[in-house]
Every structure is written in structure tokens, then in C-alpha cells.
Amino acid sequence: MAKLAKSPWLLHYDASSCNGCDIEVLDCTTPRFDIERFGIINTGDPFQADILLVTGGVNAQSEAVVKQIYSQMPNPKVVVAVGICACTGGVFKECYNIKGGVDTVIPVDVYVPGCAARPQAIIDGVVKALEILDKKRRDYAQARKSGQADEAEGGNEPWNT
Amino acid sequence: MQAVSVILYLILAPFAGALLDGVSRIVSARMQGRKGPPLLQPFYDLLKLFQKQMIAVNSVQMLLNLSYLVFLAIAGSMLFAGADILMCLFILSTADMFLIMAASSDSSPFSSLGASREMMQIMAYEPLTLLLSVGFYLTTGSFHVGDIISRPVSAIVFMPGFLIGFFVITAIKLRKSPFDLSTSHHAHQELVKGLTTEMAGPTFGIMNVAEYYEMILMLGIVALFFLNENWWSWPLAIVMCLLVFFLEILWDNVSARVKWRTMLDSCWIVTLLSAGLNGLILMLIQ
Ligand code: SF4
Numbered sequence: 048m049a050k051l052a053k054s055p056w057l058l059h060y061d062a063s064s065c066n067g068c069d070i071e072v073l074d075c076t077t078p079r080f081d082i083e084r085f086g087i088i089n090t091g092d093p094f095q096a097d098i099l100l101v102t103g104g105v106n107a108q109s110e111a112v113v114k115q116i117y118s119q120m121p122n123p124k125v126v127v128a129v130g131i132c133a134c135t136g137g138v139f140k141e142c143y144n145i146k147g148g149v150d151t152v153i154p155v156d157v158y159v160p161g162c163a164a165r166p167q168a169i170i171d172g173v174v175k176a177l178e179i180l181d182k183k184r185r186d187y188a189q190a191r192k193s194g195q196a197d198e199a200e201g202g203n204e205p206w207n208t
Numbered sequence: 209m210q211a212v213s214v215i216l217y218l219i220l221a222p223f224a225g226a227l228l229d230g231v232s233r234i235v236s237a238r239m240q241g242r243k244g245p246p247l248l249q250p251f252y253d254l255l256k257l258f259q260k261q262m263i264a265v266n267s268v269q270m271l272l273n274l275s276y277l278v279f280l281a282i283a284g285s286m287l288f289a290g291a292d293i294l295m296c297l298f299i300l301s302t303a304d305m306f307l308i309m310a311a312s313s314d315s316s317p318f319s320s321l322g323a324s325r326e327m328m329q330i331m332a333y334e335p336l337t338l339l340l341s342v343g344f345y346l347t348t349g350s351f352h353v354g355d356i357i358s359r360p361v362s363a364i365v366f367m368p369g370f371l372i373g374f375f376v377i378t379a380i381k382l383r384k385s386p387f388d389l390s391t392s393h394h395a396h397q398e399l400v401k402g403l404t405t406e407m408a409g410p411t412f413g414i415m416n417v418a419e420y421y422e423m424i425l426m427l428g429i430v431a432l433f434f435l436n437e438n439w440w441s442w443p444l445a446i447v448m449c450l451l452v453f454f455l456e457i458l459w460d461n462v463s464a465r466v467k468w469r470t471m472l473d474s475c476w477i478v479t480l481l482s483a484g485l486n487g488l489i490l491m492l493i494q
Binding site: 081085121 | 233237240241242243244245246249252253255256259260261262263400401404405406407408409412
């Protein structure tokens with residue numbers, strides 16, 4: 048773990064989940080799975096979060112919210128799609144109101160499949176996200192040093208407008 | 209000697225505070241049947257916060273947070289310099305005003321609500337801090353920290369009631385349940401993150417460092433109760449500080465958050481009963 052990001056704080060957003068995956072996400076904080084072992088805190092605040100966990104596919108109503116939460120998170124940040132709904136739309140894919148997976152709206156770094164995704168799988172996905180977060184952190188530090196932080200912060204990417 | 213202890217406080221307090229925070233997170237986790245984070249987790253958190261992108265919601269928030277930090281450091285320095293305890297407690301309340309201003313400077317309804325709850329918290333603990341300095345004066349005949357700790361017997365012998373009251377308000381100051389109304393360290397949130405909702409990265413890091421200064425300051429006041437002219441009172445005071453800290457963690461874990469009204473009522477009742485009665489008795493016997 049030495050090289051991995053040591054203090055990742057989670058933000059969990061339910062885009063249109065059936066609540067199955069949400070309960071599994073909360074399960075990760077219970078004594079049995081205890082994600083605080085990795086220094087992970089389940090914070091409710093996008094301003095302080097490093098990892099965005101999204102459950103459920105994105106629909107017309109949650110699209111704007113997902114975009115806003117993502118833009119409120121300070122760099123560096125990663126997104127984990129939890130459950131098959133968040134990955135592709137899952138069983139709701141063909142519904143008239145569903146846009147599809149989370150990656151139709153914001154860039155996703157890790158996909159955790161399953162219906163509902165098991166806590167073990169979610170923790171695996173988060174630990175994988177930590178590696179990506181660590182890499183982004185180094186890139187970000189470098190960009191800041193060379194004075195290109197503004198570009199690295201994605202000032203003109205579509206989800207920031 | 210004074211300069212040395214002030215410099216030691218200014219340098220070591222954030223480290224000691226973060227270490228104690230790490231211990232408290234592990235102890236809390238064990239009480240809940242979990243393994244808990246590594247001991248140095250608060251340091252990792254701070255390092256991360258200072259590496260994050262700075263999202264400034266406005267231009268004054270950072271300045272106000274820095275003022276919060278500076279005023280807390282001054283209040284603590286006064287205690288550790290052996291200066292006036294009354295002045296130290298006044299500066300402590302002033303520092304809190306800066307935090308309230310920082311939280312109300314942004315547009316988030318959560319942080320404004322957190323700010324107004326923080327004001328309630330100030331109202332709840334302020335009477336006791338004032339009585340506390342009066343209590344020390346009645347016991348030792350001086351507001352001067354240097355005089356208070358060089359008496360033949362510890363102050364606790366005359367003012368046990370004050371310590372009970374101080375224990376209650378320390379829970380408010382350390383943001384522990386049942387009084388963590390304005391913002392909380394726990395995963396179960398209400399008001400998102402309350403007071404700190406719109407503080408990101410470095411701004412939040414500075415607020416955390418300030419809280420570590422405050423934590424050491426509060427434990428320093430606990431030590432005042434036990435210190436006297438004998439050398440053995442120092443290890444005793446340290447042990448008692450750690451005991452008080454442990455009891456705070458225990459209380460944090462066995463109680464649920466209360467409404468602001470309950471907090472105000474219970475704090476004032478405790479203040480009146482413990483510190484008020486103790487003060488009256490002191491006035492009669494002194
Ligand atoms: S993946 Fe399954 S459990 Fe998870 S939100 Fe979709 S339908 Fe519900």
C-alpha cells in the first residue's frame with residue numbers, strides 16, 4: 048500500500064439506483080468490511096471528496112446533478128461506477144428515461160460490475176481507483192510545478208461548464 | 209523558559225494533536241468492533257489536503273480560516289507562556305468568531321446553518337469558561353497561569369465541580385457527540401459537512417491544523433487543574449489529560465447527537481450545578 052494514495056475520501060451518489068447497490072456501499076463501512084482500514088472516509092461533501100461512487104444509471108433528472116457534483120470536486124479525482132446499472136444502464140438500459148451508464152455523462156475510471164455489486168467487489172474497485180488516483184496525483188503535482196495546472200484542472204472540458 | 213514552552217507549543221501542538229486524533233480514531237474503531245485506520249492517518253489526510261486543488265468559493269474564506277488558526281495559536285501560546293488565563297479564554301472565543309465568519313462568507317445553506325449552530329455552541333460553553341477563570345482566581349488568588357501551577361496543592365482539590373463542567377464543554381470544543389452539531393468528524397452526517405461544507409483542500413487543511421492547536425489548548429487547561437509546585441504533578445497531569453481524552457472518546461461513541469435546544473439547556477444546567485455550586489462553596493470557605 049506504500050505507494051498508493053493514503054487518504055481517499057468517498058462521496059456516494061445514487062443516480063437512479065434501485066437501492067440495492069447503495070446498501071452494499073454502506074455495507075463497506077460496517078465492522079465486517081471496514082473501509083476505514085484504508086484511511087477511507089465516507090464524506091458527504093463533494094468539496095472534500097477524492098473518489099466519486101455512483102450507483103445506478105443516469106436519467107434525465109440526475110444528469111445535471113452528476114455533472115455538478117463532479118465539477119465541484121477538487122482535482123485530482125476519480126470516478127467509480129458501482130453496479131451494472133452504473134456501468135451500462137443494466138436492466139433499465141432500454142427505459143425511455145435512462146441515458147445509460149455514468150460514462151455517458153462524466154469520465155469513469157473504474158467499473159465495478161454486479162447486481163448488486165458485492166462489498167468485496169466494491170472495495171476491490173476502490174483500491175483499484177486508489178492506484179489511478181495516485182497516478183493522477185503525481186501528474187497533477189507535476190502540472191502544477193510546470194505552471195500548467197489550469198489545463199490539468201480541465202477548465203474547458205464539457206462537464207465543467 | 210517561557211519562550212521555550214511557547215515555541216515548543218507552536219511547533220509540536222499540530223503534531224501532538226494529529227497523533228492524538230489518530231489514536232482517537234483507532235480507539236473509536238475498536239469500540240465499534242472495527243480495525244480502524246493507521247495511527248498516522250491524520251498526517252496522510254493533512255498532506256493530501258494540502259496537495260489538492262484549491263477551490264476558492266470567495267477570496268476571504270482562506271484569510272478568515274488563517275485568522276482562526278493564528279488566534280487559536282495565540283490563545284494556546286498565552287496558556288503555555290504562563291500568562292493570564294482570562295485573556296487566553298477571551299482570545300479562544302474570538303478565534304471561533306473567525307470560523308463562523310468563514311463559514312457564513314459562502315453561499316451554501318448548509319454552512320450558514322452550521323455557522324448558526326456554532327454560535328449556539330459558543331453560547332453553550334461560554335458561561336463555563338468565564339466561571340472557570342473566576343474559579344481559578346478564588347482558589348489561587350490569581351488569574352496568572354504561572355501562579356496557578358505553583359501552589360502547594362493542586363487546584364482540583366478545591367474545584368472538582370469545575371472539572372466536571374469543563375469535561376462537558378470540552379466535548380463541544382473537540383466536536384464530539386452528543387454536541388457535534390455544527391460539523392462532525394463522523395461518517396454519519398447531517399447538514400452535509402455543516403460549517404466546513406464549502407472548504408476544500410488547503411482551506412480545510414488549515415482549519416484542521418487549527419483544531420489540533422485547540423485540542424492541545426483544551427488538554428492544557430485540564431492539566432491546569434492538576435499541576436502544583438511538586439514535580440510529580442506533571443506526569444499526573446499528563447495521565448489525567450489522556451484519561452479525560454479517553455472519556456471524551458467513550459462519550460462520543462455511546463451517545464447520539466442532540467438538538468441545539470437540549471445542548472444549550474444541558475450545558476447551562478451542568479454549568480450552574482457543577483461550576484456555580486462549586487464557585488459558591490469556594491466563596492464561602494475562602
Ligand atoms: S446493479 Fe442491480 S442492485 Fe445495483 S442499482 Fe442496478 S438493479 Fe439495483
